[in-house]
Amino acid sequence: xxxxxxxxxxxxxxxxxxxxxxxxxxxxxxxxxxxxxxxxxxxxxxxxxxxxxxxxxxxxxxxxxxxxxxxxxxxxxxxxxxxxxxxxxxxxxxxxxxxxxxxxxxxxxxxxxxxxxxxxxxxxxxxxxxxxxxxxxxxxxxxxxxxxxxxxxxxxxxxxxxxxxxxxxxxxxxxxxxxxxxxxxxxxxxxxxxxxxxxxxxxxxxxxxxxxxxxxxxxxxxxxxxxxxxxxxxxxxxxxxxxxxxxxxxxxxxxxxxxxxxxxxxxxxxxxxxxxxxxxxxxxxxxxxxxxxxxxxxxxxxxxxxxxxxxxxxxxxxxxxxxxxxxxxxxxxx
Numbered sequence: 082x083x084x085x086x087x088x089x090x091x092x093x094x095x096x097x098x099x100x101x102x103x104x105x106x107x108x109x110x111x112x113x114x115x116x117x118x119x120x121x122x123x124x125x126x127x128x129x130x131x132x133x134x135x136x137x138x139x140x141x142x143x144x145x146x147x148x149x150x151x152x153x154x155x156x157x158x159x160x161x162x163x164x165x166x167x168x169x170x171x172x173x174x175x176x177x178x179x180x181x182x183x184x185x186x187x188x189x190x191x192x193x194x195x196x197x198x199x200x201x202x203x204x205x206x207x208x209x210x211x212x213x214x215x216x217x218x219x220x221x222x223x224x225x226x227x228x229x230x231x232x233x234x235x236x237x238x239x240x241x242x243x244x245x246x247x248x249x250x251x252x253x254x255x256x257x258x259x260x261x262x263x264x265x266x267x268x269x270x271x272x273x274x275x276x277x278x279x280x281x282x283x284x285x286x287x288x289x290x291x292x293x294x295x296x297x298x299x300x301x302x303x304x305x306x307x308x309x310x311x312x313x314x315x316x317x318x319x320x321x322x323x324x325x326x327x328x329x330x331x332x333x334x335x336x337x338x339x340x341x342x343x344x345x346x347x348x349x350x351x352x353x354x355x356x357x358x359x360x361x362x363x364x365x366x367x368x369x370x371x372x373x374x375x376x377x378x379x380x381x382x383x384x385x386x387x388x389x390x391x392x393x394x395x396x397x398x399x400x401x402x403x404x405x406x407x408x409x410x411x412x413x414x415x
């Protein structure tokens with residue numbers, strides 16, 4: 082019988098119920114074994130989603146010796162506590178983005194995972210969609226020449242009249258933390274570089290206390306620049322463009338192709354303005370959890386921890402720039 086990883090879910094968050102749990106249940110190497118909630122919702126969700134076990138506290142779930150891996154979709158401010166608790170219980174951890182609110186916290190989290198010999202991965206699911214590997218191949222082929230600039234945007238309209246953790250400053254809310262992090266991560270992931278400086282401006286209403294909209298510019302050592310824009314105040318868009326000396330690449334459904342049944346589109350324009358399209362399909366949530374479970378089963382290290390550290394370092398610099406209204410140098414991750 083094929084071995085599968087038994088997963089526990091820490092929270093009944095919407096993203097767990099709608100994306101990750103269905104992906105785990107569809108994966109060949111994974112099983113959703115238990116779910117926990119500290120708000121008396123676990124039993125109801127377990128019955129609805131056919132999950133064998135339900136716990137009324139996170140610690141109860143972490144104490145279950147049959148659970149090998151956990152998914153942490155808790156508010157950003159709680160990631161550090163529960164990642165460390167899970168690591169100390171010997172559980173492998175897939176943690177929602179952003180993994181932490183401060184670089185020092187992320188170092189503590191990854192150190193705890195290393196000390197307990199468990200794998201840790203930040204859940205930037207978009208990177209597992211095959212359209213991005215194809216973009217990397219096109220760049221490497223030289224088809225668009227030398228890359229000069231990238232710009233990315235992720236926006237949607239959030240109902241600001243309703244209580245939401247994404248606009249709660251105490252829980253790590255803000256548009257950069259929630260969706261701008263994708264744009265920044267994609268810049269680092271696709272360009273394979275770290276910026277030396279960032280400059281960000283945005284809208285932080287006094288009655289809200291977090292950034293509802295932000296726009297920034299990242300400058301790299303070799304002169305390449307990358308712009309990003311994120312907002313809770315604009316219609317849905319999730320795209321990036323990469324401009325080179327011989328052409329450009331546009332990916333209009335970069336971060337949530339699952340909203341189009343997994344179909345991604347890559348539009349390539351040459352120096353004469355001629356365009357062609359490639360269609361690339363994939364289930365990014367399924368590919369993400371299968372990758373993580375495979376890494377556990379094969380005892381393979383996750384090679385994305387350094388990128389998480391780099392990404393968070395840039396996010397911290399972005400928030401510093403937003404507060405000070407000035408450019409900020411980015412500390413390189415060794």
